[in-house]
Amino acid sequence: MEKNLNNSHAMGTDSITRLMWRFSLPAIVGMLANALYNIVDRLFVGQTVGAAGIGAISVVFPFMILVISFDLLVGVGAGSLISISLGEKRRARAERDGERDHAPCRRRNPSGSFGRLVHRVYS
Numbered sequence: 001m002e003k004n005l006n007n008s009h010a011m012g013t014d015s016i017t018r019l020m021w022r023f024s025l026p027a028i029v030g031m032l033a034n035a036l037y038n039i040v041d042r043l044f045v046g047q048t049v050g051a052a053g054i055g056a057i058s059v060v061f062p063f064m065i066l067v068i069s070f071d072l073l074v075g076v077g078a079g080s081l082i083s084i085s086l087g088e089k090r091r092a093r094a095e096r097d098g099e100r101d102h103a104p105c106r107r108r109n110p111s112g113s114f115g116r117l118v119h120r121v122y123s
Contacts, residue, residue, distance in 0.1 A: 041057065042054060042057060045057055078097065078098060081094075081097045082094045082098050085097055
């Protein structure tokens with residue numbers, strides 16, 4: 001709890017540049033890891049399966065982007081609501097919003113649903 005209070009205090013007192021680096025660096029690392037994964041995946045599939053495997057990856061990639069965009073839609077929207085509630089000093093509302101907005105992802109995980117669909121089609 002004490003650490004969270006210090007982080008909240010940092011949001012109001014640290015410089016904008018420092019905060020931008022602090023919060024954007026994990027996103028940059030995540031995007032680089034995803035790009036590296038895609039490159040290695042294509043190299044591996046291209047060497048082992050061939051052109052058909054590369055074609056399959058190219059067909060599935062837009063669906064992966066749709067799933068990621070839905071997750072981002074829910075995550076960014078929930079983050080905005082939580083930030084507004086915390087800015088208004090309404091901690092209980094922020095916690096309630098976080099639990100409510102996270103529930104659709106837990107109940108209807110789109111990537112899990114897509115995986116089950118692919119499994120049924122190809123089994």
